Amino acid sequence: MTEPGSNRTPETGAFFQRDRQWHPPAFTPGYKSSVLRSPQKALVAFDNTLSELAGPVFGHALVGELDNDLIHNFARPGESAIGERIIVHGRVLDERGKGVSGMLLEFWQANAGGRYRHKKDGYLAPLDPNFGGCGRTITGEDGGYAFRTVRPGPYPWPNGPNDWRPAHIHFSVFGHGFAQRLITQMYFEGDPLIWRCPIVGGISNKAAIEALIAALDMQSAIPMDALAYKFDIVLRGRRSTLFENRPERN
């Protein structure tokens, strides 16, 4: 999409393809489920049509008052989720570093013991009756967002003989059209499991991995209540946050 002889991107309103040199490949044998999920044939890129450019778009009215508070949004009245209370916050930025407002951010995660509220999750850790594990919010004027949750636990998964996922939160960013979608995962500063994870291992660029790790942010911690972690998400462009899980097909 770059004009010949310049590095300016023309303002066509079209959505850009991901840079596949920067994002990890869909086929990553160390991440076992990527083998069957990844496309077997070369991808075909289509030009944007009216459906990509003009909608459909989610309805802002869908977001409820407690949707950005996973500590309370599934809890019985007067109760709250078990675990280390945290605030996750940051900004959604475009490739030029400008905040992007009005994006629907959805997040989902395991509970403090590393168990998802999902019928297929049979991990030994107990469910927390006061924790559902999903939430959402819409970015503000400057692209900022924040939500409250508990730090998810790491968990073992049947990939290799002793593979563990680092503590992580899944994110979906839904923009102003179907083609403007990013699905990624956030990790926590200092977690030794990050560098042993086969999903993370599919990313060859260390700086790209580091961009998925949220920094402990004591400035935003709430004394006697919650620690804070800062995670910025960059859309498209060279510094874009990586697609993880990536075996999607376009």
Ligand SMILES: O=C(O)c1ccc(O)c(O)c1
């Ligand atoms: O794609 C998978 O198989 C897979 C397994 C475990 C995870 O935590 C995950 O995010 C993805």
